[in-house]
Amino acid sequence: MINPLARKLSSFVDLSPDDCRHLDDLCTDTRTWGAGGTLIREGERPEVVFLLLDGWACRYKLLPDGSRQIMAYLIPGDLCDIHIFILKAMDHSIGLLSEANVAAISKAAMQRTLEERPAIARALFWSTLVDEATLREWLVNMGQRDAYARLAHLFCEMWLRMKQIGLTHGNSFTLPVTQEELGDTMGLTSVHVNRVLQRLRAEGLLSLARGQMTLHDIDRLREIAGFDPNYLHLDRRD
Amino acid sequence: MINPLARKLSSFVDLSPDDCRHLDDLCTDTRTWGAGGTLIREGERPEVVFLLLDGWACRYKLLPDGSRQIMAYLIPGDLCDIHIFILKAMDHSIGLLSEANVAAISKAAMQRTLEERPAIARALFWSTLVDEATLREWLVNMGQRDAYARLAHLFCEMWLRMKQIGLTHGNSFTLPVTQEELGDTMGLTSVHVNRVLQRLRAEGLLSLARGQMTLHDIDRLREIAGFDPNYLHLDRRD
C-alpha cells in the first residue's frame, strides 16, 4: 500500500481494493513544497483540500506579540482542511516543517468521495474525532505535565502515529522539527527544550540528531509521560 | 425559542419551524442531575447521546497522580458524546459543574435526525468543527499566555458562548465554577487563580461571586487576553 491516507484509514476500516484505488485517483494533482512554506494562512478560504503525502506540516497560530503556538503536527496521510466544506475561513495557518509532497483535491471530488464511498466517509469521520481527541490530550499535556514528561509524551505519540502509517524503522523515525519548534509546540522556550532533551539523552532514553529520533526505552518513556494511547483509538476490536 | 440546541444551531443555519419542532421532539426523555455527578466515565461506551438543556458540565481527564485537567466547558445546547457513533470507548469523562437538566437521545433517533434533516446535520457538523477550533484556542491559551491573560481569555469566550444561546444579562452570566475548577481548566493552582482573580477585580475589570460573573470592561479584557473570536465562527456572512 503506497497511499498514506489509505494506510491510515485502514487502521480503522477495511477498505476495499476499489476504495483504495479511489483514494489513489484523488492524488493526481501533487506538488512538492519547500520546508518553511505556508500551505494555508489564517483567514483564507482554501479552494481545495490538501493531503500530505510525504513530509511534515503543522497547524499553528501567530499571536500579536509575535509568539507562535503549534497545535498539531501533520504527517503523511493527514488532511489539512476538511473544514472548508463548512466554515467560512481558516482560524489557523498550516506551515511545512520539512520539504513536503502535497496532493490538492478539489472540493467537488472530495464531496463525491464522501457521498459515494461510505467506508471512506466513515473513516474520515473517525479521523476527525481522533484529531479532536489528540487536541484534548495535548491540552492535558500542557496543563498537567512538566517539561520532562511533556516532551516524553509527545515523542511516544509521534512514534505511534508514525508507526501507524508504516514510517518507523524499529524505534526510530524522522522528526524534522527544531528545538525552537518543539518549544512552540509545548509552550516552552527552546532553551528549556534543549536542557530537557539533554537530560533525556543522558538518561539513555532517546537519541535525537539531524531530524532522526530513536526511542531507546519506550516503556520508560511511557511511564515518565503517563502515556495512555487510548485517545488515538487505534484499537479496532469492539 | 426554548430549545437551547435549536438556539445554538440557529446561529449557523436557518432552521425551519419543522426542524425546530423535530429538535424539541428529541428532548422528551429528560432528567435532572445533581452538581458534581458524572454523566459519562472514561472507558465507557454510552448507549445514548446526552444533550445539556440546562446547567454546566465539563469534559475532563484524571491522571494517575490524581490531578485533573478540564478540557472543555459544556453549556446548554451542547451535545456530550456524538463520538459514540464511531468510537469504541470514551477517552475522557464528563462531569456536572452544576445541577443540570439533561436529555438522553437514543442512538437510533439521533441517526434518523442526521439522515432526514440535512440542515440539522450540517449544523451539527459545524458545531463539531467549532468544538475542535475551541480546543485549539485553549491550547494557544495554555501555551502562550500567562495566568492573567489566560483567565481573561476564558471569560471573554464564555461570555460570548453564553450570549450565543441567550443566557447573558448584559455583561453578566452564570459561571458555576469554583476556583479549584478554574485552576484545573487553565493548568494553574487554585491559589494562583485566586490571586489573579483578585487582581482582575481590583482593576475593576470584573466581579465574580457566588457563581455570578460580570464583565465590567469587555474591551479591556479582550485586549489583555488578545482575544479574537474568529475561532468561534459565529459570523454567518460569507
Add this chain to the structure above:
DNA sequence: CGATAGTTTGATATCCTTCAAAACCTGTGG
C-alpha cells in the same frame, strides 16, 4: 449553630524564562 466546601493569606521553593554569548553544523562559493 456547627459542619463543610470554598476563598484568602503568607512564606518559601522550583520550574522555567530571559538575555547574551559561544559552539556547532551544513551548505555554498571561491
Add this chain to the structure above:
DNA sequence: CCACAGGTTTTGAAGGATATCAAACTATCG
C-alpha cells in the same frame, strides 16, 4: 579544500511566574 554565512544547538547567570504547604477566614446550608 577552505572560508564563510546562517541557522541551530549549547552554556551560564540571574530573574520571574507559578507551585507548594499550611493555616485562617468566609460563606452556605441543614
